[in-house]
Amino acid sequence: MTLEMEDIWGDRWQVEERRETAHGFDVLLGRPKGQRHGKTIIVTAGLAAHFERHRQAPSTLTLPIGGTAIKRIRRLLGHHRYIDNAAWWDERIDDLIRLTAAEFAAAHDVKEHTAAVARLRILGPTQRPAFWWRAPEVSDLLRSTATMAEIATILDVAAVTVRRLRAWTPAQP
Template sequence: MRPIDLDLPLGSTTIKRLRSSVGMMWYEDRAKWWEERLPEMATMSATDFARKHEINVATACLAMIRYFGHANRPPGWWREKDAADTLLSGRPSVEIASALGIAPSSVRRLRSALMHDWAGS
């Protein structure tokens, strides 16, 4: 993937030509890799998908947005009983994030907002 990292007396253009001549088409192969995993991506969180395939979580998130668009939830979805119970369950933020399909930082923010709402009522 990174010809410059190879200790060869060849330039990157030569390496690209060699790849092409033996049928290694990096962009096409990479696109095929993602497309083969679309059904999996549709059912897993980005964190779980990234862990399973040993890729960066941000890369998985960007791919999910690229193929499926942003997952927009109705306003206040996190105040509904099931989501609120999960947020306030006391489990680790990473576990809750995975269960709800959100970032751990969002868990802390939403949990704080829920506690603030309850304190104010």
């Protein structure tokens, strides 16, 4: 007696082999009903859901199937590493613009360096407007008694830059 079932697209299959997994579903192998076809993996709802959970990291699938089969199933499910990665960054572009690399990394569980590189690659280099240090609030800060390190932290620049900006900033307007 052969078991028959439908895959996620509604096609009928004859199940010929079951491979147990530790993920709460079996990997089923079989042939399309009524066709002379080699035995292949049947894409069940449980298998498709497992692939979706591991979409960004297919190497963590831990299934009793080979690499070629994994690639074939990913292709059938429309998973594409580069397109998926680009879409992931596109969905988070507002945060990438608004947050610092460290804040973005903490919020989205990526490395800070990865966020910084992605920002540069996607948004390009960012520059401050010309003569930004002449703005009244920045000039007042540069003339204040705060240390160079404190000012550097507030302005998000290197301490040596604070020294140079102080030299360019007149004592009082």
